[in-house]
Amino acid sequence: MEQYLIDPQQTQLQTTVISSTATTVQFAATIIYPGGGGQPLDSAVIVQGNHRYQVLAAERTATGIRYTLDRPLAEPSLPVTQIIAGAVRTRNTRYHTLLHLIAGLAAREYGCVVTSNQILSDHARIELQFPTHAAKLAFPLADFTATVSAAITANHSVSARIVDRDALQNEQEEVRTLVSLIPAAVNQVRLVKITGVDEEACAGTHVASTRQIGAITLKAKSKGPLKLRLQAVLTDSANAD
Ligand SMILES: [Zn+2]
Structure with a gap:
C-alpha cells in the first residue's frame, strides 16, 4: 500500500516488514x-526500538517498492516506524505540482512538450521543446511567469484518480492518448488533474490546490534550437497552506 499517494502530508507510519535480504527491505505499507x-526519494529513517536506519535508495519492483537501508534490520519480524522529513516532502510536493502547471500551460499556450524535469533542493528544472525554432525565440518569459502565477493564485484543485486500462473506452480521447503511452503491462494508471489546466499520468505527490505552491520565479536558458530549460524557484519559504 503506497500511503503517500493517499495522504502526501503523512510523515509517520507504523508498519511491518514483508521481506528483507541483507540491507534491502519491503514493507506492508509505505509513506516513503x-x-x-x-521527484527525488524522500529523506527518511526507519525506527525499530532504539535503532534508527537511514533509507539510502529505493526501487520499484514487480512485487512493490524495495528500500535499501544503511545496515540490516536487527529484528525483521518486529514492527517498524517510518519517519520522513516533512519539510522536504512539502517542498518537493509544491515543486512537483508546479512542474505539472508549467507543463500544462506551456503545452496549451505554446505547443510545448516536456522532455525532462527534475526537482533539486533549491529549485526545479523543466525542459520544454517548442514546435519550431521561431516559436522558441518568441517565447515571452515574463508573460509566461505571469500566466503561471495567475494559475497558482486561481487556486485550481488538484486531484488524482485511478483508471483501469480495460475501462478506457468510456474515457475522453485525451485520457486514452495519455494512457496509450504507458507500457501495456501496466493495468491501472493514476491520472493527476489540475482542474482546467492539465491532466497527466503520475505517481508522485501533489498539493491539494495550486495556491499551496506559493510565489515563484522562472529563468530560462537555451538548450539547442528547439529547447528551453526553465529554472523555477519557490520564493515562499513557508508552506503556503
Ligand atoms: Zn505528478
Missing part, C-alpha cells in the same frame, strides 16, 4: 516516496 517523475 521512492523517487520518480523528477
